[in-house]
Amino acid sequence: xxxxVYPNDLREFALAKAIRxxxxxxxVLWFDQAGLALLAFVLLFVMPMLHLAGLADMSLIxxxxxxxxxxxxxxxxxxxxxxxxxxSLCQAMFFTVGGYALGMxxxxxxxxxxxxxxxxxxxxxxxxxxxxxxxxxxxxxxxPWFAVAMVLLLPAIAAWLIGFFAFRSRIKGVxxxxxxxxxxxxxxxxxxxxxLMLCGTNGLSGIQIxxxxxxxxxxxxxxxxxxxxLTMLGATLFALALVQTRFGRILVAIRDSExxxxxxxxxxxxxxxxxxxxxxxxxxxGGALYAPxxxxxxxxxxxxxxxxxxxxxxxxxxxxTIIGPxxxxxxxCLFESFLTSGRxxxxxxxxxxxxxxxxxxxSKMPQFWMLIIGMIFILVVxxxxxxxxxxxRALVAYVRGTSP
Amino acid sequence: MRLLLxxxxxxxxxxxxxxxxxxxxxxxxAVRKAAIETLAASGDQRLVGFFDEYAKNSGFTWKGRVxxxxxxxxxxxxxxPLTREKLSPTALPRSTLSELPLTRKDxxxxxxxxxxxxxxDPDPAKRLTxxxxxxxxxxxxxxxxxxxxxANDPDPRIxxxxxxxxxxxxxxxxxAAVRIAGAxxxxxxxxxxAGDALKVVRDKDADPAVRQAAVAALAAIDSHHTVVRTIQTxxxxxxxxxxxxxxxxGxxxxxxxMGVINMAHGEMLMVGAYAALLVQWFFAWALPPxxxxxxxxxxxxxxxxxxxxxxxxxxxxxxRHLYGRPLETLLATIGIGQVMIWSVRYGFGDNQAVVAxxxxxxxxxxMPDLVLPWNRLFIILVTVISVAAVWVLMNRTRLGLLLRATxxxxxxxxxxxxxxxxxxxxxxxxxxxxxxAAGCALTLIGGLKPDMGxxxxxxxxLVVAAGGVGNLWGVVCAGLGLGIATKFLEPWTxxxxxxxxxxxxxxLFLQVRPQGLFPPRGRLADV
Numbered sequence: 018x019x020x021x022v023y024p025n026d027l028r029e030f031a032l033a034k035a036i037r038x039x040x041x042x043x044x045v046l047w048f049d050q051a052g053l054a055l056l057a058f059v060l061l062f063v064m065p066m067l068h069l070a071g072l073a074d075m076s077l078i079x080x081x082x083x084x085x086x087x088x089x090x091x092x093x094x095x096x097x098x099x100x101x102x103x104x105s106l107c108q109a110m111f112f113t114v115g116g117y118a119l120g121m122x123x124x125x126x127x128x129x130x131x132x133x134x135x136x137x138x139x140x141x142x143x144x145x146x147x148x149x150x151x152x153x154x155x156x157x158x159x160x161p162w163f164a165v166a167m168v169l170l171l172p173a174i175a176a177w178l179i180g181f182f183a184f185r186s187r188i189k190g191v192x193x194x195x196x197x198x199x200x201x202x203x204x205x206x207x208x209x210x211x212x213l214m215l216c217g218t219n220g221l222s223g224i225q226i227x228x229x230x231x232x233x234x235x236x237x238x239x240x241x242x243x244x245x246x247l248t249m250l251g252a253t254l255f256a257l258a259l260v261q262t263r264f265g266r267i268l269v270a271i272r273d274s275e276x277x278x279x280x281x282x283x284x285x286x287x288x289x290x291x292x293x294x295x296x297x298x299x300x301x302x303g304g305a306l307y308a309p310x311x312x313x314x315x316x317x318x319x320x321x322x323x324x325x326x327x328x329x330x331x332x333x334x335x336x337x338t339i340i341g342p343x344x345x346x347x348x349x350c351l352f353e354s355f356l357t358s359g360r361x362x363x364x365x366x367x368x369x370x371x372x373x374x375x376x377x378x379x380s381k382m383p384q385f386w387m388l389i390i391g392m393i394f395i396l397v398v399x400x401x402x403x404x405x406x407x408x409x410r411a412l413v414a415y416v417r418g419t420s421p
Numbered sequence: 422m423r424l425l426l427x428x429x430x431x432x433x434x435x436x437x438x439x440x441x442x443x444x445x446x447x448x449x450x451a452v453r454k455a456a457i458e459t460l461a462a463s464g465d466q467r468l469v470g471f472f473d474e475y476a477k478n479s480g481f482t483w484k485g486r487v488x489x490x491x492x493x494x495x496x497x498x499x500x501x502p503l504t505r506e507k508l509s510p511t512a513l514p515r516s517t518l519s520e521l522p523l524t525r526k527d528x529x530x531x532x533x534x535x536x537x538x539x540x541x542d543p544d545p546a547k548r549l550t551x552x553x554x555x556x557x558x559x560x561x562x563x564x565x566x567x568x569x570x571x572a573n574d575p576d577p578r579i580x581x582x583x584x585x586x587x588x589x590x591x592x593x594x595x596x597a598a599v600r601i602a603g604a605x606x607x608x609x610x611x612x613x614x615a616g617d618a619l620k621v622v623r624d625k626d627a628d629p630a631v632r633q634a635a636v637a638a639l640a641a642i643d644s645h646h647t648v649v650r651t652i653q654t655x656x657x658x659x660x661x662x663x664x665x666x667x668x669x670x671g672x673x674x675x676x677x678x679m680g681v682i683n684m685a686h687g688e689m690l691m692v693g694a695y696a697a698l699l700v701q702w703f704f705a706w707a708l709p710p711x712x713x714x715x716x717x718x719x720x721x722x723x724x725x726x727x728x729x730x731x732x733x734x735x736x737x738x739x740x741r742h743l744y745g746r747p748l749e750t751l752l753a754t755i756g757i758g759q760v761m762i763w764s765v766r767y768g769f770g771d772n773q774a775v776v777a778x779x780x781x782x783x784x785x786x787x788m789p790d791l792v793l794p795w796n797r798l799f800i801i802l803v804t805v806i807s808v809a810a811v812w813v814l815m816n817r818t819r820l821g822l823l824l825r826a827t828x829x830x831x832x833x834x835x836x837x838x839x840x841x842x843x844x845x846x847x848x849x850x851x852x853x854x855x856x857x858a859a860g861c862a863l864t865l866i867g868g869l870k871p872d873m874g875x876x877x878x879x880x881x882x883l884v885v886a887a888g889g890v891g892n893l894w895g896v897v898c899a900g901l902g903l904g905i906a907t908k909f910l911e912p913w914t915x916x917x918x919x920x921x922x923x924x925x926x927x928x929l930f931l932q933v934r935p936q937g938l939f940p941p942r943g944r945l946a947d948v
Contacts, residue, residue: 104748186931191682191747195882196928202879203921321875325755332752381767388763394756398749399742 049340049406053253056343060085060246065239075235082242083310084350085249089303091330091342092252093296098328099336100260101292102272103189106198107179108300109323111172113208115301116314118171120221121155122164123309127226139223143216152214161228168305169298176297180290189275201324208316220315227309238310245306249343252299256339259295268292322387329390332397335404344405349393356386438463442487442502445480445521453522454530461534464541467503472531472538481518483508490518533562540566545576552579553614556586564590581789585612592618597628604634611645613790649791654908660797660866662904663804666897667859668877669884670811673896674852676885679828679845681740682751685758686856686881687874692731693724693857694864694873695765698775714778721803721861728857733850740849741842758874766871775864796865803862807855812893814851824848883927903927 064081067073090112097105121137130141136151157163179200183193211217230237259265270278271285278285308314317323326349334345356379363372401408441463444456460468474480474489481488483499488508490497496512539551552570555563564587571583584606591603592615604622607615616639623635668690675683697720704716735757743750781799784792815821826834827844835841856874863873884903888895903923910919 102748104751182928188931191751192886194748194751195879195886199879199883199924203924206920207918322759325759328752328755385763385767387759388767391756391759391761391763394759395739395753398753398756399739402749 049338052344053250053340057246057250060250061243065243068239075238078242079238079310080354081347082238082245083307084347085242085245086303086306086310087327087330087350088249088343088346089252089306090300090327091334091346092249092256092339093299093303094327094331095336095339095342096256096259096268096292096299097296098331099338099342100265100272101268101289102275103289103293104191104194104328105293105296106194106321106324106328107201107204108296108327109319110201110204111176111297111300112304112307112323113314113316113319114171114175115168115304116308116318117208117215117221117304118158118164118167118301119305120224120308120314121158122161123224123227123232124221125155125159126229127224139216139219139221140214143211143219144214155214165305168301172297172301173294176294177290180293181286184286184289184293198321198324201319202321205316205319205321208319216315218316220313220317221308222313222315224308224312224314232309232312241306241310245310248302248306252302253339253343260339264288264291325394326390329394329397331404333393333401333404335406335408338404338406341404341406348405349390353386353390356389439486443482443485445475445487446482446519448522450524450526453527457527457530457534461537464538464543465503466538466542469535469538470505471502472535475521475523476528476531478520478523480521480523482521483513483518487521488518536563537566540570545579548574549576549579549582552582552586556582556589556614559590559593561590578786578789581610581612585610585614588612589615589618592622597631600626600628600631601634604631604638608634608638608641611641611789613642613646616642645790649788652791654912655905656793656797658905658908659901660800660904661908662901663801664859664863665877665880665884665904666804666900667807667862668856668881669888669896669900670807670893671852671855671859672881672885673888673893674811674855675849676882679848680747681744681849682747682754683735683740683849683852684751684754684878685735685761686754686853687876687878688758688761689728689732689853689856690860690863690874690877691761691765691869691871692728693860694775694869695769695773695860696720696723696727696857697861697864698769698773698869699723701775717778717781717865720775720864721858724857724861725854726857728860729850729854731857732853733846735853736846736849741845744845762871762875769869769871771870773869775869781865800862800865803858807858808893808897811855815893820847883924887927887930 060081064073064078068075068078090108093111094105094108097103097108124137124139128138130136130138132147136149137155140151140155141149158167179197183196188196207213208215208220209218225232227237227241230240232238232241260268267278267283267288271288275285304314304318330346330349331342332345333349334343335341364375367375397404403410441456441459444452447453447456457472460472471480471489474491479489479491480502481490481497481499487502488499489502489505490499492498492512495515497515497518498512499508499518500506501508536551536555540548540555542548542551552567555567567583567586567590571580571587574580574583588603588606588610591599591606594600594603600622604619607619619635619639619642623632623639626632626635668686671689672683672686675681675686697717700720700723701713701716704713704719735754739753739757740750743753781796784794785798786792813821815825823834823839823844824847826837827839827841827848831841834844860874867873880903884896884899887903888897888899906926907919907923910922
């Protein structure tokens, strides 16, 4: 393609200008690193210690493990949206596909139907067909290496197809967001159908056996928690390193001015497709870690609102920061879990009526918390465009007397 | 009023006379038979009930007149044979009434009389049912009953049904020539009712000529069905497409002209629908019931105005601050959409339904077996009017001129004294109002859900993307194309796969023509 037209040094020069034009700044600041180290310390050391001391029960540990899996999806979206400027609304689809890939593996080793003993209970119950033969695409998922490969490959292939065709015809900006949302909705509708032999709206529920261990076992739970935390931290470090390479800098240049990058002789299609695929793989891994921890993965994990939630996590944390999405995911998810737990809060010095209103409001929250999510969305977009991390950086800069 | 009806009924002989009834008590069977025939010829529908009871031995004579008494045993209360008023305040001993003579022949005559009376029902709908039942029942005596109806009935549908019935009866005849004639008639009428009977004839009939005629008739029915199905598919595609068009018109204005992406546009549809619901509730609460069917035009206006007002408010509070930042606008409006959905769910709960006005129930039947529902025709009409109104507004009014000027070059327009801020607000509320009108029209064909807009938002964006940004005709063509394509794909894939296929088609189409059907030219092309 046009890549070869320009001499290399000239292209580097033009590229450097393109990158500089976009107000580039070093993504990792010392307090980010300190924050990350603190987070790693808390998640890897403090939480297990609290559990051993009996202060944090297994359900809380497992909950945080799930949120770490979700943070992987958010990191992927941050690479695509925060760094490359492509707002993708199909991260939840890649997440769910990854979850299904591992979920099917677990199904194949879980309880089978009583009659032939070859069909996983989850599939047998949904189809309720006594003469059912195991569909051909289920069989290879019994092999662990195949399932693990599919966790990575299925989202990657899907993302490559979507990305290549969309970016090639220069579908960008809001068009791309809408197309990806349409694709997610279409996939959701497909997964909901029983005749796709993926268990319909029930999804894969009650999946228990993972590599010979039972997911109801506290040891397995703790193990998977640690794996999730480590994977999440690894992905954070990987993403932080990635955005500092030449590849990462070109992504930022594409975000700031795609046509300028094209004029320097680079093909943005390749870079955009590549980062889109990387994000999809991260989401797939997230899904594969999430499914065994909830022992459940179903089509509602990729409903339209699920993709929107991922955007909320990234926006709240602060996009283009890598650390931000992790913080955002943990914060929003913990907030959600608090709101929907049915607990009430009483303000100590507030008048009686205010507490009564608050109690009424909190009692409705288990059903109506999407209302809060919507409000967070509007407020963050209007008043907090650089998210929590952005505010934190501004505060640090203010204290130090420098400009951020 | 009642007296007038009575007078009319007597003049046209719609009333059974007491004298004829009394002849049922005659000893001579021939007199009784003649009496039943006279009664059947009178066409008085109240006789249907009488004959039913008469055939169950419930007819008596009492004080020189015929009465009914329905008690199976014990004392009897004489009732008026036609109106069933009580003629005696108390029950009387059985011996005071004498039973009407009733033989098997009388019962047969009474049941024939009931069929004849039903066939003479003044209500065309009931008459149609009776005619089609008589045809299905078969038998030579029914053929005799149907023949005058096939020739003389004022309603063409009833004439057709009677002719079908006669042909069906002919098909069962012993005479091969008559059977062939029956099959020929069915072939001409393309009567789908006769399908099963024809198949039996095709497979079992002894005479090869008759079998051949049946095959020909079946082919005629099949081709008629294909025509009907095609028209129906195109029609449902049109009605789906027209909802999409009104939605997408609003989007084409806000997104195409202003470059503002409004993911809460679907919720404007929802606002319009709930406005229609509120108008209906108001009518039911404050006004006499006779006015209730006329709520709809007012609901349409209310839908337009309320959605427009919400849109105006939205522009003023949120969207104005986000101009030139499309992704942020997208996010903020997604948030707004969620807040609106969940607030309405909080306030109204799920699944309300608007009762469609009576004048929109039923449908237009331009040919046999093809019914086009009035409500869907009405939605198409609303769409045509909306498109025309938007075109006139854009191209023939001062507001449209200012609007286009602002879109083409904001600075130039402002320097020439156009208040671009106000124009922005007006444009946005116009686009939202159109979605509100679409929502109101949608209440005619479905229930109300707080998230009803979500179903349409993606499709409408696809319409705008495929039609080309900011082009009215592009939107109309793409909307109709998408609607009809979806409905054509649905039968031989499933609804879900049709959606997937249409989506894939749009993406492939955008590979060929990234700017849509009618790409903008010149300076606008950069937007």
